[in-house]
Amino acid sequence: MNTPDGQNRAETTDYNTVVKPDFARRYLETYFKSIDEDERRICTFLAEEYAKLVGNPEMIDIGCGPCIQHVLSATPYVSSIQLADYLDGNLDELRNWIQSQETAFDWTHFTEFILQLESADSSAKAIAHRESTLRSKVVNIRHANVLDESVIGEDKQFGAVGFFYCAEAAAKTKPEWQKTIANVARLVEPGGRMFIASCRNTNFYTVKTDDGKDEVIPTASVNEDDFAALLPNIGFSLERSRIEVVNVGMGADHGIEDILLLSLQKNGEKIDRDTTSDSVNTVINKAP
Numbered sequence: 001m002n003t004p005d006g007q008n009r010a011e012t013t014d015y016n017t018v019v020k021p022d023f024a025r026r027y028l029e030t031y032f033k034s035i036d037e038d039e040r041r042i043c044t045f046l047a048e049e050y051a052k053l054v055g056n057p058e059m060i061d062i063g064c065g066p067c068i069q070h071v072l073s074a075t076p077y078v079s080s081i082q083l084a085d086y087l088d089g090n091l092d093e094l095r096n097w098i099q100s101q102e103t104a105f106d107w108t109h110f111t112e113f114i115l116q117l118e119s120a121d122s123s124a125k126a127i128a129h130r131e132s133t134l135r136s137k138v139v140n141i142r143h144a145n146v147l148d149e150s151v152i153g154e155d156k157q158f159g160a161v162g163f164f165y166c167a168e169a170a171a172k173t174k175p176e177w178q179k180t181i182a183n184v185a186r187l188v189e190p191g192g193r194m195f196i197a198s199c200r201n202t203n204f205y206t207v208k209t210d211d212g213k214d215e216v217i218p219t220a221s222v223n224e225d226d227f228a229a230l231l232p233n234i235g236f237s238l239e240r241s242r243i244e245v246v247n248v249g250m251g252a253d254h255g256i257e258d259i260l261l262l263s264l265q266k267n268g269e270k271i272d273r274d275t276t277s278d279s280v281n282t283v284i285n286k287a288p
């Protein structure tokens with residue numbers, strides 16, 4: 001299957017050259033001004049699955065884009081959070097939000113929704129508190145390339161790894177997609193958890209351009225069978241995984257009719273670490 005504009009030739013999508021400029025703002029404006037059905041389902045799934053984290057692990061969100069909504073609900077369960085993406089423009093948006101700049105994207109509607117999912121106080125004060133707790137736990141905003149075997153350029157592993165809508169965005173063919181998932185899986189500690197959201201059975205999604213038209217961005221078309229075939233080969237048992245197919249009905253607007261939600265536990269003994277380390281916000285890599 002080809003994308004509507006006929007692009008689907010190379011094996012990967014280089015977001016620096018293939019995707020139109022100002023992806024970060026356009027992506028935020030297209031998908032996050034309100035809470036779409038896919039995000040409602042992802043946030044609900046994550047609220048349940050993050051609660052299974054034990055030992056206050058370190059977390060990294062790989063290919064996080066300009067977004068913080070998928071780590072907001074992890075905040076109570078992790079000691080520190082790193083945000084990693086390929087595009088500098090996305091990292092700039094994240095720094096804006098961490099630094100509470102006036103131009104930062106407003107995520108308060110997501111924070112309110114996430115607190116409601118937790119049956120917690122969702123007043124303005126509680127929203128501000130959750131957001132400031134997240135800001136204090138983000139210890140690094142950094143570059144990542146999921147197409148590289150060394151995704152973040154160091155050997156570090158994490159007890160919790162988020163990987164949302166990224167593998168199928170960076171890869172266009174199934175072999176490249178498999179490599180991408182395997183590369184990120186290496187970042188997960190033995191016994192640690194990986195959380196994934198993926199488009200299902202589509203080879204594109206759309207992002208609005210400034211003139212109101214849709215930019216069509218290619219994706220690898222994958223489904224639950226592809227994950228089931230791959231996961232045991234890269235250290236995850238299907239018995240200890242939760243994999244759901246969710247109809248979100250956004251096909252007509254954005255090319256995303258169904259999504260996949262995965263909560264995976266890596267084989268091996270969980271590392272018993274000192275959870276007091278590295279929870280101080282020291283290395284935000286602030287832009288000049």
Ligand SMILES: C[S@@+](CC[C@H](N)C(=O)[O-])C[C@H]1O[C@@H](n2cnc3c(N)ncnc32)[C@H](O)[C@@H]1O
Binds near residue numbers: 146163
């Ligand atoms: C559809 S967006 C998903 C963003 C966010 N995780 C979310 O759930 O909304 C795809 C993201 O993958 C990132 N990306 C594309 N190629 C990448 C690569 N080679 N390495 C790391 N991230 C990449 C893009 O910059 C973009 O932020």
